[in-house]
Amino acid sequence: MQTSEKQNERIAKMTFASVYPHYLTKVEKKGRTKEELHQVITWLTGFNDQDINRLINEKSTFKEFFSQATIHPNAHMIKGLICGYRVEEIENPLTQQLRYLDKLVDELAKGKKMEKILREP
Template structure:
């Protein structure tokens, strides 16, 4: 199932700050920590805690968020279905990156080991 232009546009214009509290709630409800969430976000995007907080305060869109990110070279190893879409089949780069983040948060909430979430190759 591929995404539609309308779906891609909706994701691009959504703000990271509007979704971030839901990520925090999701992982904390399952016994994980905000620090672990930040570790996952840092792995994918390269953003440290200070930069992440700045982006939240600036209320940036996902488009801007990912334009400023340095995507981890192992992000392509993130596979599976999230929000009804198979990540490998998503053609729009931004939508794929957002779904990478969603998948990592989901894995964290499900109790997956951090080395598996961060696609450690060693």
């Protein structure tokens, strides 16, 4: 699925620090924890807690954030709709990676078991 160039540019310039509090609020409202959110972020990106905090403090854009990430080899198993797009059909790699993260946070907030979220056999 094609996303617009304007949308892709907007995503690239957005900062992780501006979105992170929304992720945290979303999962905590549903009874999940900051630790579980970090576990999901770590699974997808390879970042540890120190990395996550550094990226927030540096106000890293999502372009910078994902350029430093080591995307999990099973990330391609993340499927479904997020923001009206099928994540597996998004062609722009950066936009797809952000939507992977959005989808994982969504699944966490919806109460899915961690093994399912982390695509463990």
